[in-house]
Amino acid sequence: MDALDTKLNDLFDGKVVRKDLVHRIKKGTNVPTFVLEFLLARYCASDDEAEIQAGMEAVLETLHDNYVRPNEANKAQSKVATKGKYRFIDKVHVNYNEKDRRHWAALENFDSRKVAISEKFYRDHDRLLQGGLWAEVTIAYNEIEDDDYAFYIEDLRPIQLSRFDFDQYCEARQECTRDEWLSFILRTVGLEPSKLSPRLKMHFIARLLPLVEPNFNFIELGPRGTGKSYFFSEFSPYSTLISGGQATSATLFYNNQRRKIGLVGFWDVVAFDEVAGIKVKDPDTIQIMKDFMANGRFSRGVEVIADASMAFVGNLDLSVSQIVNSEVYDLFQPLPKAFDLAIMDRFACYLPGWEMPKNSSEFLTDNYGFITDYLAEAFHYQLKQTNRYEEVSQRIKLGNAVEGRDEKGIKKTVAAFLKILHPSTAPTDEEFEEYVVYAIEARRRVKEQMNKRKSDDEFAKINLSYFDATGNEIVVYCPESKAADATQDPQRKNIHADDDSTPSAARAVIDTPRIVASVAAAKVDVAAVTGTTEPIIEELTEQHFTIHYGATGHSYETIFSPYLEGAKSIEIEDPYIRVTHQIQNFVRFCEAVIKTPSIRRISLITSYDDETDVKEMSERLSELKQSLLEMDIALEITVNEHMHDREVRVDNGWTIKIGRGLDFFQKPDSWFGVGTNDLTLRKCLETKVDIFKR
Structure with a gap:
């Protein structure tokens, strides 16, 4: 030590x-x-x-x-039935069923959604009703045949703190210097501070800002593999990560039919992973999102107020120097088209993800840090119970270029830094100035990109500044764009250019001097220089994401189809294609695959155990094999009793690994409900997806 x-x-x-x-x-x-x-x-x-x-x-x-693994649900249920009861580590959700007029527990990996639970458990632990809780849970078998449930919870011990003492937390903080406390937090995240530069340390702390400040709008775009989503998926049990799919007003904000608040009412942070993949079909969703991001409230038949922060993370496919020196691109390029300037203007902090190091063991710490859940409780308490905004307002003095939303975003960012690094005391002037400079830079990055997109001077005041302790006004710049004329002084687009009165060749000549100047600083897309409008073919990329419990918008087509281009053969390894619903999932998978016309062979490698009805399994797979033959597609089936891995290999070089294999959908509550046939509408179980090129 x-x-x-x-x-x-x-x-x-x-x-x-x-x-x-x-x-x-x-x-x-x-x-x-x-x-x-x-x-x-x-x-x-x-x-x-x-x-x-x-x-x-x-x-x-x-x-x-x-610990119940996703593929061992049947084995776990069998243990309880044969032994009478058994203790598991699993995530427990409690839902109220209007039809039964009672509460039922749902265990995520145990794969049972109708487990009886005593009122004392969800009365003592609110999180059971609000997104679920990881716990040590003793499941017992119900011997009474007349009851409509097979299992009940006999005992439940949360794997989280039951009490948190904020005063004790603050007293211990006062025994430390700022830099010592900063190191404690970085080590809690798993990083060794001695291997990070001061600027990188601030970036990693900035990733935590949405966890402590209510209604804090955060965005980070950058390369893949820098751990952007970790802070929202595993660091805190009070944040939830949405991986792609459809963003609906009912899911996020309020379901009018059920009269139930959405995710923003249950979580401290609602984060969107792979933001480029978000599909917004309902225009009301964007309008409600704007209202909520502006002031934490919205109206959808009822007035709703919530504290949830919104965080957006995604990938940049172009180099940063290429973007900031181009008249064509900006650093908001990956955002969906539905995200207009009004959404962008509500971002308080744009973290430069391109400065973050790739995930590597060289940055990991071998020392002590807080138990993650303890620090998460401290952050949760501060988000709900403390307010440092007024303290910041009294101490900060900003320049004339700082407008309304700039001021609000800068102050909220500084307030969040104070909550994390100075939970009960005031920072020194030097420390406070450090936070102010970082906050202004993070907001300027937002404003510069909006200014590039806007055809007039609405966002032209990008030289945000502050007055230091001696009264000097200091303008803050973003390091990546300080010398980029295309960002600092963008060319204004002609708002009447849509009438095509100017030939495209002439427009290309007019734009050439500006573009040539940009090329001198960075490589620019050829289409931007020549004025050509040839379609851009988006290149497939590796993906690593998590499908969360209860998520919708996922199906075999959405995951696999883009990676089957030109493929003739596909090989599936999944040991759990044996019982009825698993074989039905495999049929749906085949239906999705054969929509790629080049596919001619499907190979399945699976297994069975002593509880499998092998005859029935064989008959059903034979029926599918015959059906595929009629479509000129060969199905080959191999049994390997010792296999455990689950992955799909395509002969074009792509491999898709899903933690649960093909069986990642929840069983429908009713076979006559929405999601029975359209898998994109069916709720999922939690699983990880890794797509990579061999």
């Missing part, structure tokens, strides 16, 4: 964990971080290496015996 470790353990005894142990186990398991840390805090709370090794083995044994 180094000096920081010793101090952290002294101040927060019982609330810290060695992060290298988390990394070691995390690489071999698909378990949420706070579940691992819960077990490590129980079994590895020691400095003795022998005890730690024994504790690691105990953690792995507990995960093996008690």
Whole structure:
């Protein structure tokens, strides 16, 4: 242990964990971080290496015996039925059923949506009713045949803090310097601060800002593989990550039919991963989003007020120098077309994702950090209970170019920094100025891009500034665009250009000097220079995302079809194509695949166990094989009793791995409800998807 470790353990005894142990186990398991840390805090709370090794083995044994994996639901249910009861680690949701007039628990990986639960559990733990809670849960078997349920919850212990003392948290913070506290937080995230530059440290802290400041609108765009979505998917149980799919007003904001508030009412942060893939079909959704991002409230038949922050993360496919020196592109390029300037103007902070390092073990820490859930509770408390905006307003002085939304965004960003790094005290003048400079830069990045898009001077005041402690006015620039004329002084587009009165060749000549100047600083798309309008073919890219429990908008076509171009053969490894609903899923998969006309062969490698009705399985797969033959497609079936992996390999080089295989849809509540036939409308189980080129 180094000096920081010793101090952290002294101040927060019982609330810290060695992060290298988390990394070691995390690489071999698909378990949420706070579940691992819960077990490590129980079994590895020691400095003795022998005890730690024994504790690691105990953690792995507990995960093996008690953690329900997505493909082992049937086995888990069988254990309960044969043994009478069994203890599992799983995520538990509780829903009220109007028809039954009672509450039912749904266990995510146990794959049962009708488990009886006592009122005391969801009365004591609100999160069961608000998005679900990871817990150690004892499931018992119901022997009474007349009851309409097979399982009930006998005991439930949350894998989260039951109480949080904010005063104690603040008292311990006062024993630390700012830089020590900053290091504690970075180590909690899993990073070693000594390997990061001061600017990178601020970037990583900025990723946490939406977790502490209500109604904070955040965006980060950059290369793939920099960990943009981790902070919203695994760091805090109070945030939810939406991976692509349709963004509807009923899901996000309010369902008029059910009279039920959407995600913004249950989560501290609603984050959108792969923002370019968001589909907004209902124009009302955008209007409600604008209202909510502006002031945290909206009206949809009823007036709704919520504190949720909105975060958007996605990928840039062009180099930053190419974008900032181009008249054609801007740094908001990946956003959906439905996201207009009014949405962009509501972003308080644009984090430059292109400056973030790729995920690498060289940046990981081997030291102690807070138990993730403890810090998440601290952030949750501050989002709900503290307000630093007025304190910032009294201390900051901004220049004349700072307009209404600029001021609000800058102040909220500084307030969020104070909550994270100075939860109960005021920063020094130097520290406060550091936060102000970062906040102004993050807002200027937003305004520069809007100014490039706008045909008039509405957003032309981009030289945002502040007055320092000595009274000097200081203009803040974004480092990537400071020397880019195309961004600092963009050419105004002719708002009457749509009448085509000027021939395209003439327009190309007029634009040439500006574009040539841009080319001198960076490579620009050939189409921008020549004026040609040839269609741009979007190149397929690798993807790694999570489909969350209850998400809709996903189907075999949306996931697989784009990666089948030119393919003749496809090979599926999935050991769980054996019972009726799994074979039905495989039929739907084949229906999606054969819409690619070049496909001529489908190969299935699967397995079965002692509980499988092999005869029935064989008959149904034979029927499918004959049906495909009539369409001139060969289905080859191989049985491998020892296989466990699930992946799809296409002969054009792409591999698609889904954690749950093809069986990632929830069973419908009714076979006559929406989602029975159209899989994009059916709710999903939680699973990870990895698409990569071999």
